[in-house]
Amino acid sequence: MPSGPTGHAGELRLTLVTSAPVTAPVPQLVARSVEIPDPGPLLSLLPDTSPYAWVRGGQGLVGWGEAARVETSGAHRFAELEAWWRTLINTAVVRDEVQLPGSGPVAFGSFTFDDEPGTSTLVLPETIVGHRDGRWWVTTVSVAGNLPPLPTLPSATSVRRPGAISFADGQLTGADWEIVVASAVDRINAGELEKVVLARDLVAESPHPIDTRWPLRRLGEHYSRCWTFSVDGLLGATPELLVRRERGLVTSRVLAGTIRRTHDDVHDLALAASLARSSKDLEEHEFAVRSVADALAPYCSSMNVPETPFVLHLSNVMHLATDVTGVASGQASSLAMAAALHPSAAVGGTPTDRAIELIRELEGLDRGRYAAPIGWIDSAGDGEWGIALRCAQLDPSDPTRMRLFAGCGIVAGSNPAEELAESAAKLIPMRDALVR
Known part of the structure; x- marks a missing residue:
């Protein structure tokens, strides 16, 4: 399996969501960001599986799908995940027509409080939608080595109430x-x-x-x-x-x-x-x-x-x-x-x-x-x-x-x-x- 940098204190696991065999080299990351019309409230765009979110006052980022994911644990979890991100970005092809903080490829992350137990994660979604100061954009990511097509954004969908909690x-x-x-x-x-x-x-x-x-x-x-945040089933409003x-x-x-x-x-x-x-x-x-x-x-x-x-x-x-x-x-x-x-x-x-x-x-x-x-x-x-x-x-x-x-x-x-x-x-x- 492709692997990122490792440290003696934790085991680093890298998953690439791609049709290539897991024994293949890490594929070429290609990303592009383009401006779009107002698609509606960001949190209303999320699908019902593995939503990623970082939103305040209606502005921020949401994402779905997984182009790449890395997980680790231990005392060196922050350094290991950042090293993986830098390696991925340094070899990426990025076409960013927006040029704002949060445009281009973005990884959502969540870390454990303590060194052990548990897993810390960085995830690069396949689709990211952003809103900042009256501008909206969509970033699409491919690990197949070619420019990804622009997605059709979902319309706001109804969600199911949790029921009698x-x-x-x-x-x-x-x-x-x-x-x-x-x-x-x-x-x-x-x-x-x-x-x-x-x-x-x-x-x-x-x-x-x-x-x-x-x-x-x-x-x-x-x-x-x-x-308001959501990463790998951890959600809240900090x-x-x-x-x-x-x-x-x-x-x-x-x-x-x-x-x-x-x-x-x-x-x-x-x-x-x-x-x-x-x-x-x-x-x-x-x-x-x-x-x-x-x-x-x-x-x-x-x-x-x-x-x-x-x-x-x-x-x-x-x-x-x-x-x-x-x-x-x-x-x-x-x-x-x-x-x-x-x-x-x-x-x-x-x-x-x-x-x-x-x-x-x-x-x-x-x-x-x-x-x-x-x-x-x-x-x-x-x-x-x-x-x-x-x-x-x-x-x-x-x-x-x-x-x-x-x-x-x-x-x-x-x-x-x-x-x-x-x-x-x-x-x-x-x-x-x-x-x-």
């Missing part, structure tokens, strides 16, 4: 998870670390296979300020942009510190003010911002790190938020920057190594690709990578089941019952997307 505790009950949080607070107060992020899961079951386009459309409608690299500019949105909305405007304004003054939440936020700024510094010639956060208002919660920006100093790709940032204090803790050890010890949960980088990279290395939050994973062996995830930053002042309530608020987007 039932929810059940995942690895831990709420009460048991509170005990885990209390243990973490004790360890923090003992001076072992400053912060740790603990996650919990919820299992959703449907009477028939779940059409993932249903929750994707609901998330896109109700959380338009978030990045409010947190891990990193964007675009023509030399670097951006990262850091979220840490959360309060639930009441949908009473006056009360919510008061809650936002209390969040902005909360010493516990400000401390948690400072850890997260510091970890992002330190990780991006080697890649930037200059950086702007605001001294105080703003309050980001979403449909169900409010977050303390800070946008860290910089000017790239070299050729490092968006994926390389995402690798340097993961795991940030917002999803791991501080100090990172000790926090990850405590997560492994206390959490009792296989996070899979929850709270890890998910997004896309183009042929120039530009791209956007979010953190897979407010999300669910379709069970690959049982399409009637999904695992929903939520996590909370635990610091010295954390109250287990309040953290459980916060986690419940963070589960609302996916719960509502399935049942509405």
